[in-house]
Amino acid sequence: MGDRFPSWMMRVPLPLNNLKKLVLTGCRKCGELPIIGHLPFLRDVEIIGMDNLKRLGSEIYGYDLVYEATRDKETILLFPALKTLIEWMEAPTTTTTKVEVFPCLEKLKIFHCPSIEFIPIPYSMASLRKLWIQWCNALSSIGQLNHCTSLRKLIIQWCNGLSALPSGIENCTSLELLHVFSCENLATISFTRVLPSLRKLQVDHCHNLSCLAVPEYFPSLQELSVMGCPKLASITFSTDLNPCLEKLIIKDCNGLQSLPDFRSLTSLRELYIVGCAGIESLTGLSCLARLEDLGLGPFWEDLDSFPDFQVPSQHLxxxxxxxxxxxxxxxxxxxxxxxxxxxxxxxxxxxxxxxxxxxxxxxxxxxxxxxxxxxxxxxxxxxxxxxxxxxxxxxxxxxxxxxxxxxxxxxxxxxxxxxxxxxxx
Known part of the structure; x- marks a missing residue:
């Protein structure tokens, strides 16, 4: 593949009105895409490993083609049937016509796009259920998620330029899974409001993360996992946190000096505090009456005996x-x-x-x-x-x-x- 797609793919309009799925992978030299926004049945678009692609600009939307066909309508629909996409940029707007992009989009995956710096989240993307971003090292910010009330899964992996989670995440009231992995520039993860549907929170190998604050009551949280964050100094819980929490894993966090209060975690079944060299004592384990699986140590290397821990034995x-x-x-x-x-x-x-x-x-x-x-x-x-x-x-x-x-x-x-x-x- 050269630095351009074949001429028939770049034709305006692209003569593939019945196309339902488009996959472009390994086109590393190509810097622009064909116009596809007007295709009425297109449901799935995947764009993977296009190293030269720095943005998906307004030219891919086919705005003029759609506008000519819908001149008398108040709303222009771009990508009217799309449910799965990887990568894009904001659509054009007009003063007289409302433009809705990706009104049916449910899954958005952005993989191996090293030059992309910003990912917008249009307000018309209210149907989004899964957002997965991976290997985008130039990415510095993600658009607001205020309107993404249907979002259930948010996964961000190997995005070293990202310094904060997307704003408005607290409005994602349907969010069930949040997984942040290997984001080197991320220093703080905090939540200021309840995420009522969150079941699983995973934070892995964020080497500069210093603070994880979960101050609010998360009524549905069942699993919390924090691994490979050596600079993490504190994990802050609300005193009445999470009656549903069943699994807590804190692993390879050598900067951690203290542990959360376990006394309120009465539903906990699995607990691993492993590889936390700053910990000197263990308290509150005696309240974990449902505990079945326990992993402990190593802790502070100057201790000449294992910290005392008392756990109920009936279920362990x-x-x-x-x-x-x-x-x-x-x-x-x-x-x-x-x-x-x-x-x-x-x-x-x-x-x-x-x-x-x-x-x-x-x-x-x-x-x-x-x-x-x-x-x-x-x-x-x-x-x-x-x-x-x-x-x-x-x-x-x-x-x-x-x-x-x-x-x-x-x-x-x-x-x-x-x-x-x-x-x-």
């Missing part, structure tokens, strides 16, 4: 613990979590022997021991044999223990020979 079935070099033992409270079916122990490099109380975890089905470089000894034969439901033992990157668990010849083998599946890597 999955536990992952990540240690750090100073720790020489597992947290004692684990021995009381007798409902556990799966236990994962990782990065306890100061640990040489697993405790005898491990045999108290009679419901244990899977035990994984990973990245414990100095671990040599399992609990006694008697303790291991009390784990009658254990059918999978995984030993991964534990060189000393791996050697001692060698089938038939290892010193620890008699302790685990009754286990149905033993994996050592």
């Amino acid at each position: 079935v999955l536990l992952q613990l990540d240690g750090w070099p100073k720790l020489k033992s597992l947290p004692q409270q684990v021995q009381h979590l007798t409902s556990l079916t799966r236990l994962t122990i990782r990065f306890f490099n100061g640990l040489e022997t697993l405790p005898e109380w491990l045999g108290n975890l009679a419901s244990l089905v899977q035990l994984s021991i990973e990245w414990c470089e100095n671990l040599k000894y399992l609990p006694s034969l008697e303790a291991m044999q009390r784990l009658t439901k254990l059918d999978l033992l995984v030993v991964f990157r534990c060189p000393l223990l791996k050697q001692r668990c060698t089938k038939d010849s290892g010193e620890e083998w008699p302790k685990i020979s009754h286990i149905l599946h033993v994996e050592s890597k």
Whole structure:
């Protein structure tokens, strides 16, 4: 493909009145597009990987063609049937005629457009349900979303020039999913009003994000995930936040000095506070009566013992613990979590022997021991044999223990020979 489309595609008007879907991909040298706004049945347009395309200007709308056909009407409809689009620019306006662009548009995807700096959101785009923007590094702003009351999914990924979320997002009363991934220039995410339908909020790998503020009550929020934000200093919750929140993941946020108040999160079923080196203590976990899946650590490296944590044991079935070099033992409270079916122990490099109380975890089905470089000894034969439901033992990157668990010849083998599946890597 050269720097222009074939002449028949650039003909005015384009003789494809029955066209329903148009895909233009990999046309990296082309800097302009054919006129397509007048096509009455066009429902899907995809424009991907056009590196030379800096904007979709008014010339693509076919305004003059539509105007001639609708001269006596008060409203001009451009792209009258379009439901899916990638990329564009504002349409022209007149003093006497109302212009509506994309009145039926439901999905807008903008991928791999490195030169685009601004994405307008016309007021006529009230039907928009999904907005997905990806790999647009020059993008610095997105038009207002005040009128997008039907928007359900907003996904913004790898847009390093973006410094703020679109204004008017609080008016997106139907928004269910907000996912922001790898936006390097984003420093703050805050909400000043309720998003009543929001179910899932994900913020991943925004390396300069310093503040996440959720001051308002989000009545439908079920999942909150914040990962890979090393400069994040605080996560602010309302004191009465979210009775529906079931999943909370905070991972690899080493700048975080304190955690949200867990006492109001009584519906929480899954909680992971992993890779947060600034955390020194854990409080409020005792109120999480419905907790089923818990992952903790590593925390502040100068701590010589795991922070005390008390969790109700009746529903907890999955536990992952990540240690750090100073720790020489597992947290004692684990021995009381007798409902556990799966236990994962990782990065306890100061640990040489697993405790005898491990045999108290009679419901244990899977035990994984990973990245414990100095671990040599399992609990006694008697303790291991009390784990009658254990059918999978995984030993991964534990060189000393791996050697001692060698089938038939290892010193620890008699302790685990009754286990149905033993994996050592």
